[in-house]
Amino acid sequence: MTKILILEDSPPLQSFLKTLLQASGYELSICDKGLDGFARLSEQSYDLVLLDLGLLDMDGQDWLIEFRQWSALPVLVLSARDGEVEKVTALDNGANDYITKPFSANELLARIRVLLRTQSQPSVAFTCGNIKIDPQKHIVTTSGNEIKLTKKEYAILLLLFQNKDKVLTHNAILSHIWGAQYINRPEYVRVHVAQLRQKLEANPASPKYILTEPAVGYRLVD
Template identity: 90%
Template sequence: MTKILILEDSPPLQSFLKTLLQASGYELSICDKGLDGFARLSEQSYDLVLLDLGLLDMDGQDWLIEFRQWSALPVLVLSARDGEVEKVTALDNGANDYLTKPFSANELLARIRVLLRTNTQTSLALNCGNITIDPHKHTVTLAQQEVKLTKKEYAILLLMLQNKDKVLTHNAILSHVWGEQYINRPEYVRVHMAQLRQKLEANPATPKHLLTEPAVGYRLVD
């Protein structure tokens, strides 16, 4: 069953979306806080996110920016903010579509079908040996068995798979995953790389895929 994560702080709209989407055959999780949404995404896989920009604990634009650092899952923004700048900003921040409130049930269902169809047709799965990452579903498998990673572990692995066979310096990884303020803190990367090896390598002490480039950084190879 297709799973949709809804981030919406309005109880009446939560109720409307729950009734409409469950009647259409979708499985739902509903949160009113962005941090709760991140927690749900780390616990299970989804096919689509419906995002209100006015969450209880953070602005939806900020949520989008952080989310796009580690996931390519489709996001449909549902917002009362109808200004052109707000829409363009959301799309630039990684939203796949933007629907202004109030909207009709039929238009929402049509937008959802388009995003799910595009998601199904476009496979972005990345592989290295028996390790596979699906950026759309935010899942990692090892020999076809799902492996649970933290957000930082996932972001590092995705970056390395996107740059397979290339050397990534400590600072390149720190800048992409943690932010510019963490440059020159290679110990952050070392700790998370050790954790990744424990989860993904048959012998973490002599890794086959997640290789160290002494004094420089790391390289992912088949």
């Protein structure tokens, strides 16, 4: 069954979406806080996210920016903010589509179907030895067994896969994953890479795939 995560803080709209989407055969999880949404995404796999920009604990635009650091899962924004700048910003931040409230049930269902059709197309997965990462489904496996990673661990691994055989400096990783304000803090990267090795390497003390370039950074190799 197709699983949709809904991030919406309005109880009436939550009720409407639950009734509509369950009747259409979708399995749902509903949160009114962005951090709760991240927690749900780390616990199980979803096929689509419906995102309200006005969450209880954070702005939806900020949620999008952080989410796109580690996942390519489709996001459909549902928002009462109908200004062109707001829409363009959401799309630039990683939204796949944007629908303005109020919207009809038929329009919402049609847009969901379009995004799910795109999602159902074969995704490009990266492999390195017995490690495989599927950016579209946000799944990492070793020898076919799914491995649970934190958001930062996943983001670092995806960046390494996207630059396989290339040395990534500590500051390049910090800037991409944490932001430019975190450069010159290599200990952040070292801790997360050590955790990745514990989860992915047969012998973390003598890694086969995630190699250290002394005083420089890291490199992913087959």
